[in-house]
Amino acid sequence: MSIYRAISRITRTASSYNRCRWFYSSAPHQQLSPYSGFRSSEQVLGCSVISPWFSRSFRSGGPQPQYEDDQEDPFSLVADELSIVANRLRSMVVAEVPKLASAAEYFFKMGVEGKRFRPTVILLMATALNNQISKPPSEGVVDMLSTEFRTRLQSIAEITEMIHVASLLHDDVLDDADTRRGIGSLNFVMGNKISVLAGDFLLSRACITLASLKNTEVVSLIATAVEHLVTGETMQMSSSAEQRSSMDYYLQKTYYKTASLISNSCKSIALLTGQTAEVAMLAYEYGKNLGLAFQLIDDVLDFTGTSSSLGKGSLSDIRHGIVTAPLLYAMEEFPELRSVVDRGLDNPANVDLALEYLGKSHGIQRTRELAAKHASLASAAIDSFPENDDEDVQRSRRALIELTHRVINRTK
Amino acid sequence: MSIYRAISRITRTASSYNRCRWFYSSAPHQQLSPYSGFRSSEQVLGCSVISPWFSRSFRSGGPQPQYEDDQEDPFSLVADELSIVANRLRSMVVAEVPKLASAAEYFFKMGVEGKRFRPTVILLMATALNNQISKPPSEGVVDMLSTEFRTRLQSIAEITEMIHVASLLHDDVLDDADTRRGIGSLNFVMGNKISVLAGDFLLSRACITLASLKNTEVVSLIATAVEHLVTGETMQMSSSAEQRSSMDYYLQKTYYKTASLISNSCKSIALLTGQTAEVAMLAYEYGKNLGLAFQLIDDVLDFTGTSSSLGKGSLSDIRHGIVTAPLLYAMEEFPELRSVVDRGLDNPANVDLALEYLGKSHGIQRTRELAAKHASLASAAIDSFPENDDEDVQRSRRALIELTHRVINRTK
Structure with missing residues (x-):
C-alpha cells in the first residue's frame, strides 16, 4: 500500500493521540506574544487550523491525560536497550591514541549523550518490524541466534549515533560553536584539529561497524x-539570495541535514529484518517525515524558546543569517520582508524588523501545521505496516506513533 | 611461502635493478654537504653500506642504463588506464551543490592530480594478480564480464585516491597549509569550512563506491x-617527548599515515581477484613496505631536497617540530641531540643545532638503508606470488618491483 493512500487510515489511530503526556506536561499556553501580530497561543501552536484528524486528537493547552500503561512511553520502552547501546558505543570508540580516544568518546559519556532520539526510533523500529524472533524461544541455540540478530539491529542505532556525533563535531568546527549539550563543544575544549580528526575517526569506525553487518545495501x-x-550543510552555507527565499530549497536542505540519516537508518532496519521493498519504503517514509517534523519544530523553537512567545528563543538561526520555515511563510504574506533579509541579517536592526514581520504573520503557525502534516504522514506509514498481533510489535508501533506527537508538541 | 623466507629469493630479480631510469636521470651526485660531517654523497645516498643484493643492483651516481623495453616503465604501462580512472574520478565527485562540486573536484582536475602513485600501484597489482581474465576472450559475453571485472578493480584505485585526497584536504586544514601540488590549497582558496565538508563528501562517496563492490571484507x-x-595524524600531533624520540612510535605512525591505505588497497585487489589468504598477505606486505620506503625517503628529502645536500630541503618537518627517522638515528649516535629537540624546534637556533648534529651523524644514510630494506621486502613479496607465465602478469610484476627502486632513488 502506498504511503499516500495510507493516510486515509490515520483516523483509526486517533485514540492514541489523546495519550500525549511527555511534552504536554511542560507545554506553555495562554502566553501572549510580545509581537502585536499574534492572536492567541493556540494559533502560535498551530492546532486550531490543522487537518481534522489532528484537531480531534490533541489540544494545545490544559492538563493532559496520563498513560494507563507506561509501556507506551517510547523512551521507557527501550530504556534498558538504550543502556546496552550506550555502553557498547563507549567501548566502540576506544582509540589507540589517548587523545583521540578522549575526543571520540566526548559526547558518549554518561550525562552528555543528548536526547538519544535516533537510537530510540531505531530500536522501536527494530521491534515494530521484527515480530518473527522478538520473543526468544526456549531452545538455547535459537535464543543465541535471536540475541545475535538483535545485536545486528542495535548496531544500526550505534552507527547512526556515531555518524550523528561526527557531524556535530564537524558542524561545531564550521560554526565555531563553544557549547553543545550543555557543556563546552569539543572544538572549544580540545581545539579544532582534534575535533576534525575525531569526526573522521567516528565516521571510519561507523563504516567498519557497517561492514561487519555484511549487507552492502x-x-x-x-x-x-x-x-x-x-550536502545539506553546504546548501546552508553557500545559498544564493534566491535560494534562501525558497521553501523548496529549505525543505530539501532540511531533508539532507536532518531527515536523511534517520530515514535511511529506519530503512536499514527494514532490510536487515528481511522486509519487502514496500515495507522498507514505509520505514523510510516514517523516518523522513518524523525528521522533517522534528526540524520544523526546531526552527519554531529557535524563535519561541520554551515559551510560546516569539522572540524568547535563542534566535540563533536568524542571527546567523539562516532563513527557516517561519520566515519563509512570513515572506509569502509580506513580500517586503525579503528585501529586509536580503539587506543582511548580520545587522541587528534587520533581525528586529524581520521578527516584527514574523510576529504579524502566520509564519510560526503555518510551520507548526507543516510539521503536523509530516508527523501525520509518519504515523500513517506505521499504520500501513503489515498487520501483526504480537504484543511487543503492537506496543512499539504505538510508541513510534506517540513519538510523532511528542516531536510536534515538544517545547525544547 | 612466508614473506620473510621469500627474501632469500630476491637475488633472482637483481637484473631488473639495473634498469632504473626515471629518477636516476635527475639524481644528484658528488655534491658535498654544507655540513662538515658528511663524508661523501655516496654515503648520503646510503648505497655503499646496504645489504649485498642492493649493492649489486644499483649505484648512486653516474649515467644510468636506459630500458630496452619501455613496457616495464610502471607509469607508461598503466597510462591509458590511469586516464580512464582519472575521468571516472572526475565524474564520481560531481555533487548536487555547485560549491561542493568545485571543492570536491579541486585535486582531480587535469594537471593537479599529483603523481598518481597509489592508482599506479593498484592497477599494476590488479594485473599482477589477475591472470585468469586479463586477456579478453573472443566470446562477447565473457569479454563484457572481463571488462566489468576490471572496472571493479579500477574502483579500488578510485576509492583509494578519493580517500587520499580527503585526507589531504583535512590535513591542510589542520596544518593551515597554503599550497598543495603547486597550487593554492583548498582551504587557502575556498576556506576551511568547505575543505572539511569536501573531505567528508569524498569519504562518503568513497564509501558508497565501496558498497557497490558488494564485498564487505x-x-x-x-x-x-x-x-x-x-590515528597516524593524531599520533603526530599529540606525541609526548618520550614518544617523539622513539623509532617504534615513528614507524607505527608512518605505517598508519602512509602505508596502511596502500597496503589495504593492495590486499583488497587480492581479495577481489579471488586470491588465497597467503597471496592477499603478500599483496598487503608489498603495499606496506613500499609505503614505508616511500615515507622514509620523503623524510630524507625534507632535509636534502632535490640535491643530496643536507639543509637544501624544505625542512618543513623539523620546523613544525616533527621528528623523523634521520633525526632519530642521529639521536642514537649523539644522545645530547635529544635535549636539543626537547628544548623545542620552534626555536630556529635549536633547528640549526639539530641539523648540525644530523650532519655529523649517519642519520640520513641509515634512513636510506632502512628504506632500501623495506623496498627489498616489497620486492620479495612480489617474487613470492604464485608462478605465472602470462606476459602481462610478468610485466606488471616487474613494474611493481621497478617501483620499489624508483621510490628509494627518487629525488622529489
Whole structure:
C-alpha cells in the first residue's frame, strides 16, 4: 500500500493521540506574544487550523491525560536497550591514541549523550518490524541466534549515533560553536584539529561497524546519508539570495541535514529484518517525515524558546543569517520582508524588523501545521505496516506513533 | 611461502635493478654537504653500506642504463588506464551543490592530480594478480564480464585516491597549509569550512563506491585504513617527548599515515581477484613496505631536497617540530641531540643545532638503508606470488618491483 493512500487510515489511530503526556506536561499556553501580530497561543501552536484528524486528537493547552500503561512511553520502552547501546558505543570508540580516544568518546559519556532520539526510533523500529524472533524461544541455540540478530539491529542505532556525533563535531568546527549539550563543544575544549580528526575517526569506525553487518545495501544507504549531511550543510552555507527565499530549497536542505540519516537508518532496519521493498519504503517514509517534523519544530523553537512567545528563543538561526520555515511563510504574506533579509541579517536592526514581520504573520503557525502534516504522514506509514498481533510489535508501533506527537508538541 | 623466507629469493630479480631510469636521470651526485660531517654523497645516498643484493643492483651516481623495453616503465604501462580512472574520478565527485562540486573536484582536475602513485600501484597489482581474465576472450559475453571485472578493480584505485585526497584536504586544514601540488590549497582558496565538508563528501562517496563492490571484507579493510590515517595524524600531533624520540612510535605512525591505505588497497585487489589468504598477505606486505620506503625517503628529502645536500630541503618537518627517522638515528649516535629537540624546534637556533648534529651523524644514510630494506621486502613479496607465465602478469610484476627502486632513488 502506498504511503499516500495510507493516510486515509490515520483516523483509526486517533485514540492514541489523546495519550500525549511527555511534552504536554511542560507545554506553555495562554502566553501572549510580545509581537502585536499574534492572536492567541493556540494559533502560535498551530492546532486550531490543522487537518481534522489532528484537531480531534490533541489540544494545545490544559492538563493532559496520563498513560494507563507506561509501556507506551517510547523512551521507557527501550530504556534498558538504550543502556546496552550506550555502553557498547563507549567501548566502540576506544582509540589507540589517548587523545583521540578522549575526543571520540566526548559526547558518549554518561550525562552528555543528548536526547538519544535516533537510537530510540531505531530500536522501536527494530521491534515494530521484527515480530518473527522478538520473543526468544526456549531452545538455547535459537535464543543465541535471536540475541545475535538483535545485536545486528542495535548496531544500526550505534552507527547512526556515531555518524550523528561526527557531524556535530564537524558542524561545531564550521560554526565555531563553544557549547553543545550543555557543556563546552569539543572544538572549544580540545581545539579544532582534534575535533576534525575525531569526526573522521567516528565516521571510519561507523563504516567498519557497517561492514561487519555484511549487507552492502545497508552500507550504501548509510553512506548516502553521510553524503546528504554534507550536502545539506553546504546548501546552508553557500545559498544564493534566491535560494534562501525558497521553501523548496529549505525543505530539501532540511531533508539532507536532518531527515536523511534517520530515514535511511529506519530503512536499514527494514532490510536487515528481511522486509519487502514496500515495507522498507514505509520505514523510510516514517523516518523522513518524523525528521522533517522534528526540524520544523526546531526552527519554531529557535524563535519561541520554551515559551510560546516569539522572540524568547535563542534566535540563533536568524542571527546567523539562516532563513527557516517561519520566515519563509512570513515572506509569502509580506513580500517586503525579503528585501529586509536580503539587506543582511548580520545587522541587528534587520533581525528586529524581520521578527516584527514574523510576529504579524502566520509564519510560526503555518510551520507548526507543516510539521503536523509530516508527523501525520509518519504515523500513517506505521499504520500501513503489515498487520501483526504480537504484543511487543503492537506496543512499539504505538510508541513510534506517540513519538510523532511528542516531536510536534515538544517545547525544547 | 612466508614473506620473510621469500627474501632469500630476491637475488633472482637483481637484473631488473639495473634498469632504473626515471629518477636516476635527475639524481644528484658528488655534491658535498654544507655540513662538515658528511663524508661523501655516496654515503648520503646510503648505497655503499646496504645489504649485498642492493649493492649489486644499483649505484648512486653516474649515467644510468636506459630500458630496452619501455613496457616495464610502471607509469607508461598503466597510462591509458590511469586516464580512464582519472575521468571516472572526475565524474564520481560531481555533487548536487555547485560549491561542493568545485571543492570536491579541486585535486582531480587535469594537471593537479599529483603523481598518481597509489592508482599506479593498484592497477599494476590488479594485473599482477589477475591472470585468469586479463586477456579478453573472443566470446562477447565473457569479454563484457572481463571488462566489468576490471572496472571493479579500477574502483579500488578510485576509492583509494578519493580517500587520499580527503585526507589531504583535512590535513591542510589542520596544518593551515597554503599550497598543495603547486597550487593554492583548498582551504587557502575556498576556506576551511568547505575543505572539511569536501573531505567528508569524498569519504562518503568513497564509501558508497565501496558498497557497490558488494564485498564487505573490502569495505572493512578500506575503512580501517581511513581510521589509520586519523590515528597516524593524531599520533603526530599529540606525541609526548618520550614518544617523539622513539623509532617504534615513528614507524607505527608512518605505517598508519602512509602505508596502511596502500597496503589495504593492495590486499583488497587480492581479495577481489579471488586470491588465497597467503597471496592477499603478500599483496598487503608489498603495499606496506613500499609505503614505508616511500615515507622514509620523503623524510630524507625534507632535509636534502632535490640535491643530496643536507639543509637544501624544505625542512618543513623539523620546523613544525616533527621528528623523523634521520633525526632519530642521529639521536642514537649523539644522545645530547635529544635535549636539543626537547628544548623545542620552534626555536630556529635549536633547528640549526639539530641539523648540525644530523650532519655529523649517519642519520640520513641509515634512513636510506632502512628504506632500501623495506623496498627489498616489497620486492620479495612480489617474487613470492604464485608462478605465472602470462606476459602481462610478468610485466606488471616487474613494474611493481621497478617501483620499489624508483621510490628509494627518487629525488622529489
